[in-house]
Amino acid sequence: MKKIVVIGAVAAGSKAAAKSKRLDPEAQVDIYTDDTHVSYSACGLPYYVAGNFDDYKKLIVRTPEKFEESGIQVHLSHRVLKILPETKQILVRHAHKEFLVDYDKLVVATGAVPIIAPIKNVNLENVFTLRTLENGIAIKQHAHKSKHATIVGGGYIGIELLEAFVKQGLKVTMVEFAPHILSMFDEDISKLVKEHILSQDGNRVEIINSDAVVELVGDCCANKVVTRNGNMFETDMVVLSTGVKPNVELAKNAGIELGQTGAIKVDKHMKTSIDDIYACGDCCEKIQIVTGAPTWVPLGSTANKEGRCAALNLNGHVDEFQGVLGSAVTKYFGLTMSMTGLSTQQALESGLEPVSVVVTKLDKAGYMPEVKNITIKLIADKKSRKLIGAQAIGCGDADKRVNVITTALLGKMTADEFFNNDMTYAPPFSPSIDPLLNAAQMLVSKLNK
């Protein structure tokens, strides 16, 4: 009987375990995690904090009981201390006891961990990160008794928490180190997002850019925030969302090779450098499809696919994970922000010559009552004329328009080819020339110059 051991079980690990058991019902499948929950939608945590639903259990895809019903053993609050590839074992600690567990196939799905900025008193009680279900529950509880929250970091999680806190009636100060929030977007686009947020909620939201929190003041709880540039303000809670890094200590200590991004290096079958050890999810490196180069983009949708791919291969099937485009979406109330592929900056760093256009157009026929603006940035490479990235912000389905471009990137289409796209048209859904085609047309003209 094959022994499959999976370390970590949010998205990738739980998928790998469940799929493995389906592929080989005879196998013994064990999940070890230091978390108190498995198989939940970490991406849904901000929406739980926001009050879209009250029961955090809705975030749970599969309970430990469900896993056990299907014959998978789930070991919660079990910390894996070491991987021992030579004896094919892991060393586990649980309730002050340590013991060895044998494996035939091992799946490392240790995810990512928050980057903690060097802030004085960062360990005070009301300072949080948002990564696990426990974190989400704690933040929501604390928000209920708070009037002001500080968000350190203006990335996706920061923006989602901003919406959540505003929805819960809090005032919020966001402090972002970079000169603009949402730094995965080009500055011209993220500037528009900031303007939108402040024009809508400027009375309760402050966004401080190009600054860093250096100190939290308080006894058990932080009640004052001090920044490098001398900003000082009172607060009732602080959430650090200054990014995450791959959680690779276990893998590294076992001698598993890391890639140039610092995440675990895997091949297209999700195999690591050590036999019978697979990795999937946020802990491992991916290939950027546009450039073919290694990248690290930690996202739940990718984790799911990688978990499935790892399970297939370790159970004797052949499956290849082709990589990622870096597609993502978030929202602030009605404003959707979405992107795929390379930003202008990333394109330059990859040695490409980005040419881009930005168009702001109506998202439906102008005479329809629900018509709104959508702004689309489309980026191509000067030499190959291939599309390499897109960014869109707008009220509503800006994300779905970006998904049209993810498909074009996957197909390695030039701007010229894409302009031939025969997209659906009816007045309640788009103008007769879709904004994406306007953008493509302008891009073709610009490439011709």
Next chain:
Amino acid sequence: MKKIVVIGAVAAGSKAAAKSKRLDPEAQVDIYTDDTHVSYSACGLPYYVAGNFDDYKKLIVRTPEKFEESGIQVHLSHRVLKILPETKQILVRHAHKEFLVDYDKLVVATGAVPIIAPIKNVNLENVFTLRTLENGIAIKQHAHKSKHATIVGGGYIGIELLEAFVKQGLKVTMVEFAPHILSMFDEDISKLVKEHILSQDGNRVEIINSDAVVELVGDCCANKVVTRNGNMFETDMVVLSTGVKPNVELAKNAGIELGQTGAIKVDKHMKTSIDDIYACGDCCEKIQIVTGAPTWVPLGSTANKEGRCAALNLNGHVDEFQGVLGSAVTKYFGLTMSMTGLSTQQALESGLEPVSVVVTKLDKAGYMPEVKNITIKLIADKKSRKLIGAQAIGCGDADKRVNVITTALLGKMTADEFFNNDMTYAPPFSPSIDPLLNAAQMLVSKLNK
């Protein structure tokens, strides 16, 4: 000075005229049309009838005055009787006078005309078609004093009028010749649409399939409808939406070659078989990108692109129109119905071997309050494994998900390639595995069997 004459000016003709004048400001550009309006969104007419806006002028993109300001002469209510290619003239009738007009370049944009079913008393006063702005105004006026409307034909226009009349408080009987409405969709999908409409509005909507209206009873106005199968019911107005055919009489009589679909044959530059005569819009044949074969799909978005392409080429530039996918979308209140590429039936007729899957999934993460179902049908060709078509119905952005597939069809992607698509994910926008990817995964499995 070059004389450019354009016949017809809804979408294609007005685009060709405006673009020509921009490309060659010295040219004399004249539009001749028997319509009383030019440059309007015919696709918007049902939304005007529905009362989404009250002023029909909102549908007008460019008034005759605007055209004249930019130096384009618009001749309304001028019927072109003949094209005389040998002398490069057209024969025009206006207010009982006939006269000849010279051209150097001629653009035929005569559009499509409704197919009138063989119905007794079809010329009664309250029997309408919906093609021109005048038609739309007349239908809306009549609807205001009606309690029951009959719609003959259950295609896109029929469905849009159904929504419009229900919105205006009328009861409606729809009679469709085919066994299912929306016959461009596969029956399994259109059946769901019918079920949805009847479950939502069954108290005011009746849909009769596999039947035909054979007689209208009344003196000046029809007040009773009689069908072939013996159905008989009272009504206050009748709209015929039994499809359209290309309006090619003028072209045909001038010796311009028609294609196998009966529409005007054009090359990629929108040139007809006769020198210096171009055609664009609903009157001309298109290439179906999926099969490379001629097709006829009359749609406003295509007309726009073809008008632009014709203008570029007749003004000495080189531009190619690559064809259409047959992408379309419509809605019935909150239910969006969208499709692209070939239906199963069309695929069979094209000699392909269609393999399809239908999935019904949540369109967002299950814990989000606004979550709805979406049903997607994805069709591939067994031999090549290439995607050849998609159909989607759902509440909301089903059309945008179809646009992801239009791009895959344009890129000639196999189901396997498409499954690698890295689409955006966040809980308010899609499940972590998008329904399109679920469908692609199932399709790959089915193709492997």
